[in-house]
Amino acid sequence: MSATRRKTSTSSKSMDAAVDKKAQLDQFTQGSAGTLTTNQGLELSDNHNSLKAGLRGPTLLEDFILREKITHFDHERIPERAVHARGSGAHGYFKVYKPMVQYTSAAFLQDPSVETPVFVRFSTVAGSQGSADTVRDVRGFAVKFYTSEGNYDLVGNNIPVFFIQDAIKFPDLIHAVKPEPHHGMPQAASAHDTFWDFASLMPESTHMLMWAMSDRALPRSLRMMEGFGIHAFRLINARGDSHFVKFHWKPKLGVHGLAWDEAQKIAGKDGDFHRRDLWESIESGNFPEWELGVQIVDAGKEAELGFDILDPTKLIPESQVPVQIIGKMVLNRNPDNFFAETEQVAFHPGHLVPGIDFSNDPLLQGRLFSYTDTQLSRLGGANFHEIPINRGVCPMHNFQRDGIHRQTINKGRVAYEPNTLGNGTEFRVDGSMQGFHSYAEPMESPKIRRRSPSFDDHFSQATLFWNSQSSVEKDHIVAAFRFELSKVEVPEIRQRMVDNLAHVDLKLASRVAAPLGINPPDPKAAAGRLGFRDYRITNKVDEDASLRMVGRPGGSVMTRKIAILVSDGFDYPAVKRLQLDMADAGAICKILAPHLGTVSTVSGKQIPVDHTFTNMPSIMFDAVLIPGGSGSVTHLCGLGEAVHFVLEAYKHCKTICVVNEGVQLLATLGFSQGKNPEQIAVPTAGVLIADIRKVLDGQVSTDLVAAMAMHRHWDRINVDAIPA
Numbered sequence: 001m002s003a004t005r006r007k008t009s010t011s012s013k014s015m016d017a018a019v020d021k022k023a024q025l026d027q028f029t030q031g032s033a034g035t036l037t038t039n040q041g042l043e044l045s046d047n048h049n050s051l052k053a054g055l056r057g058p059t060l061l062e063d064f065i066l067r068e069k070i071t072h073f074d075h076e077r078i079p080e081r082a083v084h085a086r087g088s089g090a091h092g093y094f095k096v097y098k099p100m101v102q103y104t105s106a107a108f109l110q111d112p113s114v115e116t117p118v119f120v121r122f123s124t125v126a127g128s129q130g131s132a133d134t135v136r137d138v139r140g141f142a143v144k145f146y147t148s149e150g151n152y153d154l155v156g157n158n159i160p161v162f163f164i165q166d167a168i169k170f171p172d173l174i175h176a177v178k179p180e181p182h183h184g185m186p187q188a189a190s191a192h193d194t195f196w197d198f199a200s201l202m203p204e205s206t207h208m209l210m211w212a213m214s215d216r217a218l219p220r221s222l223r224m225m226e227g228f229g230i231h232a233f234r235l236i237n238a239r240g241d242s243h244f245v246k247f248h249w250k251p252k253l254g255v256h257g258l259a260w261d262e263a264q265k266i267a268g269k270d271g272d273f274h275r276r277d278l279w280e281s282i283e284s285g286n287f288p289e290w291e292l293g294v295q296i297v298d299a300g301k302e303a304e305l306g307f308d309i310l311d312p313t314k315l316i317p318e319s320q321v322p323v324q325i326i327g328k329m330v331l332n333r334n335p336d337n338f339f340a341e342t343e344q345v346a347f348h349p350g351h352l353v354p355g356i357d358f359s360n361d362p363l364l365q366g367r368l369f370s371y372t373d374t375q376l377s378r379l380g381g382a383n384f385h386e387i388p389i390n391r392g393v394c395p396m397h398n399f400q401r402d403g404i405h406r407q408t409i410n411k412g413r414v415a416y417e418p419n420t421l422g423n424g425t426e427f428r429v430d431g432s433m434q435g436f437h438s439y440a441e442p443m444e445s446p447k448i449r450r451r452s453p454s455f456d457d458h459f460s461q462a463t464l465f466w467n468s469q470s471s472v473e474k475d476h477i478v479a480a481f482r483f484e485l486s487k488v489e490v491p492e493i494r495q496r497m498v499d500n501l502a503h504v505d506l507k508l509a510s511r512v513a514a515p516l517g518i519n520p521p522d523p524k525a526a527a528g529r530l531g532f533r534d535y536r537i538t539n540k541v542d543e544d545a546s547l548r549m550v551g552r553p554g555g556s557v558m559t560r561k562i563a564i565l566v567s568d569g570f571d572y573p574a575v576k577r578l579q580l581d582m583a584d585a586g587a588i589c590k591i592l593a594p595h596l597g598t599v600s601t602v603s604g605k606q607i608p609v610d611h612t613f614t615n616m617p618s619i620m621f622d623a624v625l626i627p628g629g630s631g632s633v634t635h636l637c638g639l640g641e642a643v644h645f646v647l648e649a650y651k652h653c654k655t656i657c658v659v660n661e662g663v664q665l666l667a668t669l670g671f672s673q674g675k676n677p678e679q680i681a682v683p684t685a686g687v688l689i690a691d692i693r694k695v696l697d698g699q700v701s702t703d704l705v706a707a708m709a710m711h712r713h714w715d716r717i718n719v720d721a722i723p724a
Contacts, residue, residue: 021117087123089342092331104235106355108147127188132267133274141227153351160228167366191487200496213480215257223288248293293323308454318546468547472714499525555709558586563621569631572601581701613641628660647724686713
């Protein structure tokens with residue numbers, strides 16, 4: 001589908017009880033035309049000179065125009081989020097597939113014809129605003145639904161569990177993972193002593209550590225990662241019946257990750273890699289889509305799961321409770337202003353609508369306080385809900401008044417309820433079943449500061465995650481633990497951590513320990529420590545395919561980027577055919593050459609160049625195509641940047657396709673060469689060697705799409721020997 005067709009297909013049906021969110025935001029948008037004025041509307045006669053006492057005299061205190069401009073500049077940065085500081089946002093809509101009346105009374109989950117406006121913010125967690133996008137980290141995945149009953153925020157991550165079980169440990173976790181306070185390093189990284197000191201002493205973090213050391217912490221794109229609500233919530237129907245629910249976002253493009261070496265290089269080459277990818281995809285009409293799924297557990301039957309559903313370090317295996325797909329979300333519009341929207345958007349797990357309620361998850365309970373407190377600090381006061389990006393699209397009535405940055409001008413003499421001096425009946429709450437009602441859960445218990453014994457199992461699901469990974473994903477997890485712990489300067493911390501891993505899998509712990517200069521892991525070493533309980537449940541399942549990334553069905557090449565490496569004298573017919581076929585498949589081809597401008601074909605035709613090898617290296621692409629043409633290939637073989645481009649793409653397990661003479665660039669990889677392409681020995685999957693005839697008859701395009709749809713060829717041989 002063309003970009004134009006995709007854009008026009010997203011026109012939405014207006015909600016009966018809500019105005020269009022974009023129209024609402026537009027009323028706050030300042031136009032660029034017209035004369036310059038002060039913030040009060042006073043037209044300026046000079047925006048280049050302050051008011052002085054003479055041409056060379058001092059600036060006068062009375063220059064209110066200067067003071068207004070400087071004061072605004074001095075205060076135009078608000079405190080960044082303590083966590084999730086670096087984020088990207090986009091507008092879109094959500095549609096439910098069928099009414100969910102059986103489970104919930106939430107209006108936005110009932111009518112498949114209604115498009116509910118949404119704003120989504122993706123983020124890293126540990127780094128500051130200036131950190132890189134591709135660091136190893138958890139990614140935030142927060143969705144604000146502007147529903148007809150009020151704003152509903154589903155505030156989660158791209159990993160379905162968390163490091164800790166109780167919110168009282170959250171400041172300790174973040175202090176440990178943030179830069180160490182004595183020297184402020186490292187930025188946006190967990191590979192340092194304080195984090196692993198904390199993690200090794202908190203066995204409840206083990207399951208989350210397995211996820212964080214996997215490729216889930218290195219997403220290929222924000223458009224290619226799952227999202228999770230993490231906690232157990234409740235769905236409440238009109239009869240008051242309760243069901244526990246866990247929320248899932250499933251990306252239509254699949255779930256894919258970067259290679260670790262690639263992620264580090266991207267951080268240096270383009271720190272805005274994920275942000276740019278999301279923006280450009282939406283601008284080009286390639287709108288990202290996710291489907292919303294739910295795992296529903298009948299209230300009263302949660303004990304049958306075999307673990308405590310209130311424990312945020314646990315997930316519900318999909319093989320145990322399948323995910324029901326109930327709707328889809330499409331992001332189809334970029335923000336008009338990054339600060340006003342992406343930075344000022346205020347999420348809160350306590351922003352609910354009737355039909356959705358909390359559980360007693362102790363981490364979730366703490367978040368209900370923390371988010372309000374954070375927004376008060378960041379956004380200046382209690383009126384952060386009046387910032388345009390945070391305004392609901394439904395009517396709002398209450399008697400809360402005043403405060404810093406108040407925008408609503410409330411009329412009348414009363415600011416209380418009940419009253420007889422105003423129209424108090426309009427606001428009076430009469431106790432009917434309308435509106436939000438908390439689930440009437442029976443409670444009678446002494447006040448206590450203790451952890452439920454049902455939270456004590458810290459390793460069973462970590463073992464489940466490990467057992468569910470493919471062999472190559474296990475290799476990546478081992479390599480990640482080795483890298484992180486090799487940065488830890490205190491040997492005792494390294495030892496303690498691998499001893500903990502022995503409770504997950506002894507072979508895992510032994511592999512991690514091998515190059516770290518410490519003793520082999522001792523499965524019993526941690527058991528006697530204070531607060532450490534090695535209680536294990538019997539898993540209902542031994543492994544779950546949904547927990548791995550490799551081999552998932554439904555591979556797609558939509559929006560995948562192909563680098564076509566050429567120099568003067570390249571064979572254009574092959575390139576043209578592959579460009580057309582790849583465009584039909586939804587992929588994006590770019591011409592790369594030693595210089596910008598144009599590059600000539602064998603016949604002398606001039607073709608525009610998109611990028612050079614230096615300004616757009618291999619780490620920015622998903623596949624590489626090297627067409628034939630003796631002049632072009634000879635030049636590329638003598639150009640170190642081109643050779644490195646191919647070596648690096650091979651090292652990062654990307655698809656490589658060469659046509660005719662283009663095979664010569666593979667010689668540096670150790671490929672044996674014959675007299676023609678058919679005689680070239682291909683040592684591994686994902687390297688396609690083709691003749692021009694097969695290109696022109698379309699067979700190569702079919703093979704290239706199939707190879708790219710696999711995302712990476714992680715089992716590629718001799719990767720460690722590649723000097724790139």
